[in-house]
Amino acid sequence: MLIRLPNWLGDALMSSPVYENLKDQEELILFGPASFINLFEDFPNCRILPFYSKDSKKNLQNLQNLKVYKKERGLLLTNSFSSAWLFFRAGLKERMGFSTDARGLLLTKKVPPPPKRMHQRDKYLYLLEKLGYSASKRDLILYLREEKINQAKSFLKGLGINPHQNKMVLLAPGAAFGPAKKWPVEYYKSLAENIIKKGIKVLIVGGSKEIQDGDFICHGLKDAINLCGKTEITILAGIFTLSMALISNDSGLMHLGAALKIPQIAIFGSTDPILTGPLNPKAIVIKKDLPCSPCFKRECPKGHYECLKNVSPEEVFQRLEEILI
Structure with missing residues (x-):
């Protein structure tokens, strides 16, 4: 599964229980901002893939990098139209996420945003549960090798x-x-x-x-x-x-x-x-x-x-x- 991490460091860390719940079920590709994606490289059964922004050449590189993963399911932890559009253009067979920012037509599995305000961590786990996955692990976690x-x-x-x-x-x-x-x-x-x-x-x-x-x-x-x-x-x-x-x-x-x-x-x-x-x-x-x-x-x-x-x-x-x- 290819997971598009949030754009902000804090949000990416608050969504760490999502990776923790999924990592024992299948290999994950964590696709997130190049400025901090290396922070997640020690997660078990995960690989990292940098996302580049604010540069047209880099945006083309994002698309080319994702086309390798056409057969993967894609989980969007971002809410933007542009992130869903990128997954759509790359041809990912499944594109899952919240139906925000008028992107519902680009998603194969869409979840309405939660009806009430909740902690940002809980919002990510709400999405995971609504998509049919277990969300039993709820603690923030960051793996860090002794080498680091x-x-x-x-x-x-x-x-x-x-x-x-x-x-x-x-x-x-x-x-x-x-x-x-x-x-x-x-x-x-x-x-x-x-x-x-x-x-x-x-x-x-x-x-x-x-x-x-x-x-x-x-x-x-x-x-x-x-x-x-x-x-x-x-x-x-x-x-x-x-x-x-x-x-x-x-x-x-x-x-x-x-x-x-x-x-x-x-x-x-x-x-x-x-x-x-x-x-x-x-x-x-x-x-x-x-x-x-x-x-x-x-x-x-x-x-x-x-x-x-x-x-x-x-x-x-x-x-x-x-x-x-």
Whole structure:
């Protein structure tokens, strides 16, 4: 079966129970964005196939790559017309997914979206069940070979960090959705200062878009290191497993921490943890229930961002101390 993974890292991780339920029944081809598909290469009985976007030549390559799998069933975890159109053009014999974005005619098995709002993980499993497959396994999961963890150890040693001797806490200040999901970077810096006073190193993690935030947090702090944009995704996953805790916004890296079951604190602003919260028994969610929250907007409609500003660095540090104890 060929599975089209969601376009966002967090969604791809929240759909990991789908792969976990299917992998024992048949071999899977996980077809997802080239930016993070390698993260799933250790899943048993699975192969990965990169999806390339925003480039006409690459789009043609996507089509040519898929034509090899004409005899396969295709499962779409995306909701877009374009993803169903690609499966249709490639000639996959079965094309399964939600009947969203006017793509019903392109699907051989279509499922109406669920009638009520639910956690994104549950939405993926709802689709799986409606298609007649078992959805008994519901935990987020990410397989990571020991080799990847050893590569992460070597990477850290190159920075002068011995993960067996140095305690580390990760801060992930990014959120691709927009500023209404981003706890103020000044608060992250204050938090980093308090963590370092405890003799713990702070690593700032994220993509290239978070480099500037990482530089701001690390400025003047001896034991803070900005790794934003400097780590391949599988190395980053290995670093997660070697760290004491992750503190993040509602983001893809939040779900990476959840899938790896590391202690974590997730700070929510404009979004709702009932729908996208970290599915991790070691997770703590901090959210302020204001009359205007959750608004699900990229930017604060009122311009004050109080849902985020009302979460103080001292409160987050206190919850972190509970984890560390």
